Amino acid sequence: MKAANNNNKCPICKEAATEKYHPFCSARCSEIDLGRWFKESYVIAGEKTSKSQSEEDDFDQ
Ligand SMILES: [Zn+2]
Structure with missing residues (x-):
């Protein structure tokens, strides 16, 4: 059996x-x-990094 043509x-x-x-x-x-x-x-990696960094900053304060 062959897979769907979409593949x-x-x-x-x-x-x-x-x-x-x-x-x-x-x-x-x-x-x-x-x-x-x-x-x-x-x-995405760049956005995630700066976001989590600022979130961590908020937690620290
Ligand atoms: Zn192509």
Whole structure:
């Protein structure tokens, strides 16, 4: 049995994914997703750090 066709679609451009770059259709889309993920996690980490720091400051006082 094969999985749903949805699993074979590139999440970036919605084209059919290729076996080589699964779940993406090409190296380019794979890199786009990687860059996006890295950028997002970097921003979230920065926000979390400054937030928890100010919360800790409030607790200390
Ligand atoms: Zn793609």
